[in-house]
Amino acid sequence: MSNTDNNQPDRKRGNIEKQFTKTAYDPIDTRHQGAIHVPVYQNSLFAFETYEAFSDAVKQPMHNHVYSRGNNPTVEYLENKLADLEAAEAAKCFASGMGAITAAIMSFVAQGDHIVCVDQAYGPTKEFLSVYLSRFGVETTFVDGRLLENIREAVKPNTKLIYLESPTTMFFELQNLRECAEYARSIGIHTMIDNTWATPIYQNPLAHGVDLVVHSITKYIAGHSDCVGGVVLGSRELVDRIGNNEYMLFGAIMTPQAAALISKGLRTLPLRMQRHETSGLTVAEHVRTLPFVHRVNHPGLPNHPQHELAASQMSGYSSLFSFITQVPIETMKAWADKLKYFKIGVSWGGFESLVTVNPAGKQQEDGSLVRLYIGLESPQDLMADIDQASESLSLL
Numbered sequence: 001m002s003n004t005d006n007n008q009p010d011r012k013r014g015n016i017e018k019q020f021t022k023t024a025y026d027p028i029d030t031r032h033q034g035a036i037h038v039p040v041y042q043n044s045l046f047a048f049e050t051y052e053a054f055s056d057a058v059k060q061p062m063h064n065h066v067y068s069r070g071n072n073p074t075v076e077y078l079e080n081k082l083a084d085l086e087a088a089e090a091a092k093c094f095a096s097g098m099g100a101i102t103a104a105i106m107s108f109v110a111q112g113d114h115i116v117c118v119d120q121a122y123g124p125t126k127e128f129l130s131v132y133l134s135r136f137g138v139e140t141t142f143v144d145g146r147l148l149e150n151i152r153e154a155v156k157p158n159t160k161l162i163y164l165e166s167p168t169t170m171f172f173e174l175q176n177l178r179e180c181a182e183y184a185r186s187i188g189i190h191t192m193i194d195n196t197w198a199t200p201i202y203q204n205p206l207a208h209g210v211d212l213v214v215h216s217i218t219k220y221i222a223g224h225s226d227c228v229g230g231v232v233l234g235s236r237e238l239v240d241r242i243g244n245n246e247y248m249l250f251g252a253i254m255t256p257q258a259a260a261l262i263s264k265g266l267r268t269l270p271l272r273m274q275r276h277e278t279s280g281l282t283v284a285e286h287v288r289t290l291p292f293v294h295r296v297n298h299p300g301l302p303n304h305p306q307h308e309l310a311a312s313q314m315s316g317y318s319s320l321f322s323f324i325t326q327v328p329i330e331t332m333k334a335w336a337d338k339l340k341y342f343k344i345g346v347s348w349g350g351f352e353s354l355v356t357v358n359p360a361g362k363q364q365e366d367g368s369l370v371r372l373y374i375g376l377e378s379p380q381d382l383m384a385d386i387d388q389a390s391e392s393l394s395l396l
């Protein structure tokens with residue numbers, strides 16, 4: 001097959017090939033009898049032959065193997081792989097995406113500080129900022145991040161952090177990462193981004209100047225709906241600061257079993273993302289043609305209002321998108337009941353396609369917002385499933 005047979009630009013193919021090398025290639029590890037996959041270090045502590053060696057190691061618990069609340073070899077293996085993929089100096093894995101997000105935010109602020117956050121960020125992140133952190137005297141302003149102007153206007157003298165999520169995972173709105181990062185640097189404040197949707201395969205915000213990246217590993221990175229996890233990635237300085245403080249003190253650590261499972265999932269991430277991208281776009285194009293669908297929110301579709309920006313700062317697209325319809329929410333819930341391949345459930349990133357039905361919210365008064373996650377099944381089966389559910393409710 002020639003390089004252009006599947007319509008992917010060569011640049012992108014080269015990128016995916018590199019990702020395979022980064023995720024899959026390991027030299028034979030003679031410490032583990034040549035085990036082909038990282039072993040699970042099921043240890044809480046690590047012992048030393050001399051007191052001197054122990055005393056040296058405890059000075060840097062994040063970089064030595066002393067106690068698994070600081071550093072466990074199986075978790076460390078995954079951290080190195082993820083840092084490589086995201087082109088980051090360092091990574092620290094957490095028990096969940098929220099563990100990573102809350103620890104990272106806490107590392108930037110103290111009482112009396114202010115944060116600017118995009119208004120469509122993940123719900124619990126917004127709740128943490130608006131409800132929880134306000135108890136400690138940290139205030140947050142939420143803005144429509146599609147325009148840098150809105151962020152600029154919200155910044156105050158005590159602003160310490162601009163929190164981004166691009167694309168957002170309900171309405172799929174983007175922020176211009178380079179512009180936001182440049183602006184924040186010019187006034188001496190930090191930026192951080194939730195990069196879960198795009199994964200490190202399709203977006204590397206550090207290369208655009210963003211200071212810190214977080215992922216919910218639970219989604220595409222783990223990829224099999226079998227683990228919950230999170231990661232922060234950035235400069236050695238920022239990640240070590242979080243490691244020595246919020247990581248060690250709050251203790252929301254990733255277990256070695258989870259790290260081993262996730263490391264296995266990671267090996268197929270580039271392959272899975274290629275399939276997700278193609279299937280997601282195919283199904284999104286199909287959904288766009290349905291008469292009851294008012295608008296499809298997928299940044300990879302050429303008619304998405306920010307498609308140009310999407311193409312300029314991401315090298316591909318994942319497969320979570322939404323559509324707006326004027327059909328009442330109860331009817332769309334009945335539609336979801338009729339679907340056979342799409343399961344009704346939260347989260348995303350695993351094998352199975354998923355559906356949730358929500359109020360239309362900010363883009364329209366009534367009707368509903370349906371979010372579809374396109375898994376690894378045949379896109380033809382998924383489109384046929386959507387058609388049979390739509391026909392059975394006389395929506396076609």
Ligand SMILES: Cc1ncc(COP(=O)(O)O)c(C=O)c1O
Binds near residue numbers: 122194196347
């Ligand atoms: C965009 C996004 N960020 C963060 C999270 C939180 O991740 P976790 O559930 O692993 O804590 C989620 C979970 O759904 C999410 O969708």
